[in-house]
Amino acid sequence: MKKEKTEEKCRDCVTMRPAADVEETPAGVEIVFEMPGVKGEDVAIEAGSGMLTVEGKSTLRRRGAPVMFKRSFYISDAVDVEKIAAKAENGILTLTLPKLESAMPRKIKVG
Amino acid sequence: MNLLARRENDFPSELERAFPGAESLLRDVFGFGAGHRRRCAAYDLTVGEKEVTLQLACPGHKPGDLDVELTGSILTVKTCCRCETKHHGAEHHYTFSERPCMDFEETFHLPVEVTGEGAKAFYEHGVLEVTLPRELKAEPPARKIQVCCGN
Numbered sequence: 001m002k003k004e005k006t007e008e009k010c011r012d013c014v015t016m017r018p019a020a021d022v023e024e025t026p027a028g029v030e031i032v033f034e035m036p037g038v039k040g041e042d043v044a045i046e047a048g049s050g051m052l053t054v055e056g057k058s059t060l061r062r063r064g065a066p067v068m069f070k071r072s073f074y075i076s077d078a079v080d081v082e083k084i085a086a087k088a089e090n091g092i093l094t095l096t097l098p099k100l101e102s103a104m105p106r107k108i109k110v111g
Numbered sequence: 112m113n114l115l116a117r118r119e120n121d122f123p124s125e126l127e128r129a130f131p132g133a134e135s136l137l138r139d140v141f142g143f144g145a146g147h148r149r150r151c152a153a154y155d156l157t158v159g160e161k162e163v164t165l166q167l168a169c170p171g172h173k174p175g176d177l178d179v180e181l182t183g184s185i186l187t188v189k190t191c192c193r194c195e196t197k198h199h200g201a202e203h204h205y206t207f208s209e210r211p212c213m214d215f216e217e218t219f220h221l222p223v224e225v226t227g228e229g230a231k232a233f234y235e236h237g238v239l240e241v242t243l244p245r246e247l248k249a250e251p252p253a254r255k256i257q258v259c260c261g262n
Contacts, residue, residue, distance in 0.1 A: 019209040022115055029114045034210055036168035036237035051118075060166055060238055061155045074116040091170030091237015097114065 010057055013068035018054075018093075020071065026105075028079065028098040035069045036060055040088035045095070047081040050074055054093065078103035115206065156219065163225055163243045167217065170237030171210075179232045179241060184221040188239065190214050224248075 021032045035043075037058030046053045055070040075081075078099050085096045155166040169177065169190055178189040191214045225243040232241045 019211075021208045021210050022206040024114065024204050024206055029206075031115070032210065034168075034170045034237070036170040037166075039236055052115075058238075059236065060168055061157075063155070064157075072118040074118055076114045079114055088236075090172060091168070099114065 010066060010068050012065055013057065014062045014065045015068045015070050016062075017071050018069040028096065031073070031095045031097070033069070033071065033093040033095070034091065035088075035093045036091035037067065038069060038088065038091065038093065040086075043086065043088060043093060045084065045086055047075065047079075047084055050077070052079075052084075052095075052097070054095070056093070113206070117207070154217070154219075156221075158223055158245075160245075161247075162245055163221055163223060165219060165239075165241045165243075167239045167241070168237065169215075169234075169239055172234070172237070174234040177232075177234060177239060179239070181225070181227045181230060181243065184224055186219045186221060186241065186243070187216065188219075188241075189216045 018033045018035045020034070023030045023032075033054060035056050035058065037060040038056035039059075042058075043054065043056040051072055052075045053070070053072045055068060058067040058069060060067040075097065079097045080100045081097075083098045087094045153168060157164045157166075165186065167188055169188075172190055176191055178187075178191075180187045180189075221243070224246040226246045227243070229244045230242065232239065234240075
């Protein structure tokens with residue numbers, strides 16, 4: 001389980017769902033979120049029990065109220081949650097979810 | 112094997128809480144519902160006593176990609192070179208893609224008169240913030256009007 005809680009829950013925030021791109025690679029999955037106004041240290045990622053949740057408090061305001069981005073995905077048991085990596089740059093949050101070694105494709109020699 | 116699946120309803124509405132599945136039924140049968148209503152904050156415009164501030168969400172850009180122009184009380188923001196963060200080619204397979212990959216041009220008709228002198232634009236963490244001082248015209252002096260008597 002990976003848990004990085006850096007931000008307290010925001011009562012007055014407007015919660016929004018960030019747009020995302022999901023790309024499957026041979027090594028796992030890459031998710032790219034649009035989270036404008038969210039700094040790297042304000043992102044909280046929680047993975048476990050088949051669920052991945054990402055949230056981040058933004059510097060953006062909507063009708064005067066602060067904005068919180070939040071989104072969840074169902075994840076397979078084949079994802080290695082201990083090795084999830086995250087990078088935030090220019091309002092784009094990129095998560096890399098690698099596959100477990102046991103779930104990687106193996107070549108079988110034909111005798 | 113799918114490693115990831117979308118969770119459709121992160122923010123259940125009152126209707127969804129009372130009747131689970133109602134939102135998806137409305138969306139599937141009638142083509143409407145609240146499934147994607149909170150997608151992205153486009154902008155927030157604040158008119159203060161001395162200045163006007165625009166916050167515009169444009170993630171994935173660099174400050175050099177943004178072009179901000181003020182003509183009278185019309186503010187235009189243009190972007191380019193957006194697709195750098197998106198991969199192309201046969202070796203890349205998107206399970207789904209929601210992020211738009213295009214340049215955009217937004218025009219804002221400001222509700223008050225502003226001046227370009229002292230205007231500032233700042234881009235950080237995917238948010239462009241433009242601050243424009245309001246044009247404060249000196250109010251003409253009050254003029255006394257004598258009230259005449261009818262008799």
